[in-house]
Amino acid sequence: MGLFGRWLERKKGPEKIRGAVIRYDRxxxxxxxxQDCYDKIIARNPGVPYDFKKEEARGWxxxxxxxxxMQEAYEIKLKSGQISPDExxxxxxx
Numbered sequence: 001m002g003l004f005g006r007w008l009e010r011k012k013g014p015e016k017i018r019g020a021v022i023r024y025d026r027x028x029x030x031x032x033x034x035q036d037c038y039d040k041i042i043a044r045n046p047g048v049p050y051d052f053k054k055e056e057a058r059g060w061x062x063x064x065x066x067x068x069x070m071q072e073a074y075e076i077k078l079k080s081g082q083i084s085p086d087e088x089x090x091x092x093x094x
Contacts (some may be wrong), residue, residue, distance in 0.1 A: 023056040059075060
């Protein structure tokens with residue numbers, strides 16, 4: 001974790017998952033699922049087709065502003081207590 005990571009944990013508490021995110025055209029679009037993020041992007045640009053070239057990242061946004069993979073998001077949720085260890089690895093609201 002390193003010194004900075006331990007300091008952040010003491011200062012701000014454990015890192016948690018805020019939700020699904022799509023980084024589109026230099027902006028993080030946060031939602032309950034990636035479909036929700038996609039719907040928000042489409043709603044902001046009515047009549048304009050979705051441009052996959054503007055999609056810079058897709059994953060899960062943490063409380064520290066990191067975009068992480070599904071596996072890392074699952075591990076963060078377990079560690080922070082957002083889900084219990086007996087829950088099967090979910091699709092994390094994909």
